[in-house]
Amino acid sequence: MSDFVEKVSSKNVLYTNMPLDLEIQEKGIQGVYKSILYEHDLSSNLAKIGMPIFKGAYLQIFRGTNLKVRAYSSRAVYLFKSKVYSSGKEGNIRYLIINIPETIVRVQRRQHARIPVSEEGTFCFKEDLENSESEENIQPTKYRFMTKDFSAGGLAIVTSKEMKVGQKIIINLALKNEIRLENMESEVVRSIGKTTSGEYIYGIKFLNLTREKEEELVRFVFKLERESFKKI
Structure with missing residues (x-):
């Protein structure tokens, strides 16, 4: 991985609605759970975060965890150790109060990490889609592909359809039943070669990613990295 690690001030880098993963080692609730940063009180170094949901119900996390x-x-990705101070409820939303250290660790990516992933998706050419929108009852041709690897910035695909570098395509893809790329505008940025069966391999770059979507993809890639490390 092309990473570098440094210590930074939590006050300068954490923000509202930031996605979180909570790793818990307590017996009975051991695991990694999704959460979100609701509020960060800079004066007290306490934060309100979302109570994780597990199998459709709020997880029972107690004070001192x-x-x-x-x-x-x-x-x-920012890393730090914390402890649950209390919990609460606002309407139907449950939350935890945790402490956030003044100094935390930042793992900065010099470039997006690529993870081997094999999933089937479809794409159409952006030009064909735009033409179909101006004509009734005409749908753009969809082509199948298999992913070869994936990153938060793009992916490598294998397809029987020949393309040119610079062409814009619209991708639809589900990854591990967790991430859905729906009508994701992308660009062919390089031709990698051919498979032994004669299919084409291309490097694809995502275009116009929102910050929220890119954060979701970064989170997904880090999860796959953690899972692959456990198998070593």
Whole structure:
């Protein structure tokens, strides 16, 4: 991985609605759970975060529970240890109050990490889609592809359809039943070669990613990395 690690001030890098992963080692609730940063009180170094949901119900996390927290931005992951101070409820929303250290660790990506992933998706050419929108009852031709690897910035695909570098395509893809790319505008940025069966391999770059979507993809890639490390 092309990473570098440094210590940074939590006050300068954490923000409202930042996605979180909470790693818990307590017996009975051991695991990694999704959460979100609701509020960060800079004066007290306390934060309100979403109570994790597990199998459709709020997880029972008690005061004093130790946490390892990962906070995700579009280009970095922030790591720190924390502890649950209390819990509460506002309407139907439950939350935890945790402490956030003044100094936390930033794992900064010099470039997006690529993870081997094999999933089937479809694409059409952006030009064909735009032409179909101006004509009734005409749908753009969809082509199948298989992913070869994936990153938060793009992916490598294998397809029987020949393309040119610079062509814009619209991708639809589901990854591990967790991430859905729906009508994702993308660009062919390089031709990698051919498979032994004669199919084409292309490097694809995502275009016009929102910050929220890029953070979701970064989070997904880090999860796959953690799972692959456990198998080593």
